[in-house]
Amino acid sequence: MNSKRVLVRRTAAVAAAGVAALVLAACGGSGDSSAGHDGHTTKSPSASAPAAQGQNNAADVAFAKGMIPHHRQAVEMADLAPSRVESAEVKKLTAAIKAAQDPEIQTMSGWLTSWGEEVPAEGAMDHSMHGTGGMMTAEEMDQLKNSSGKAFDTAFMKLMIKHHEGAVAMAKTEQAEGAYEPAKKMAGEIIASQTAEITQMNKLLGAN
Template sequence: MTIRHTFRTAALGAAALSAALLLTACGGTHTDTGSHSAHGATATAASHDAQDVAFAQGMIPHHQQALEMARLAAGRAESARVKDLAARIEKAQAPEIRTMSGWLKSWGEQPPMAGMDHSAHSGMSGMMSGEDMADLEKKKGAAFDSAFLSLMIRHHQGAVEMATTEKDKGRYAPATKLAGAVIQGQSAEIAEMRKLLDSGE
């Protein structure tokens, strides 16, 4: 009797332990499932399309030419306001070139090289030809200021046009956001440059 009682007690204890382990395992499985679901909801891959690639590949050389024009102002412009504007253009657009180049590399695309031949992009909206740039380099003083403002207005208008297309048709959120910033910033600079031209400063 004693041996039979001992076996029964042991069997009951084992059953209770098994039940406890089963409940713990179910609870753990439920917790793991919840965490996997949450992870899946947040792991959304960023996507882009051909328009985003075209925007970055076009805007990089466009910005590079604007920087080239802006850097001419330091030694040639007469107006302090033109020099200030040129410095602001350089400060804004140089980081944007780095940002767009980074996007292209992450997408497996080749960023346009700096120091390109202007004739290769002269058909792009607002871009200066090699002759335009050579003519600007020859000018100094008030003549430079007037030519710089006129050319940069046209250049900015081209950038705004390109950015508007990206904002309307692009898919990559950081690119459409940058396009919006280009539209806002360069539209304001166009208005500023027109006032400078009209005032003759």
């Protein structure tokens, strides 16, 4: 009788240990061996906190607040092209600019919101942080709107080269001074893509 009781107790203990092991495995995450025995406590903060929280600095905020209106103007310039452009290459370029910069505006707006910062209002331009950054004046935008054909192509490229140069300078500042890795990564992508587009536009202008 006693041996049976001991056997039952041992069986229950083994079962309880098995359940406890399963609970610990579930807490540790799905196959994250790096979390270790205290995986639940080390993994929880990063999983529950907003991705951007506590990882940005003033340079990151300045980059997003400066680049959003800068990108918006580039998209506005690109939107003028379909009814005015003559060159197929320039038309393709304007479409590429819009396709790249529209999503970046949304991403940077999301960063600012998660950081508790205000997203620049439509039409707002903050020149205090980055100077003019190659932004078009109201007069330059009006001249672009009133041109068409080859004149539009030439004006667009000349203005966009200046615009891109401003964006590249802003992106280099972010890479040097920023702390938020996704923003620094985006800055690198802006430098690479817009430098390539500057080269392309200079070649097209030289060929005209």
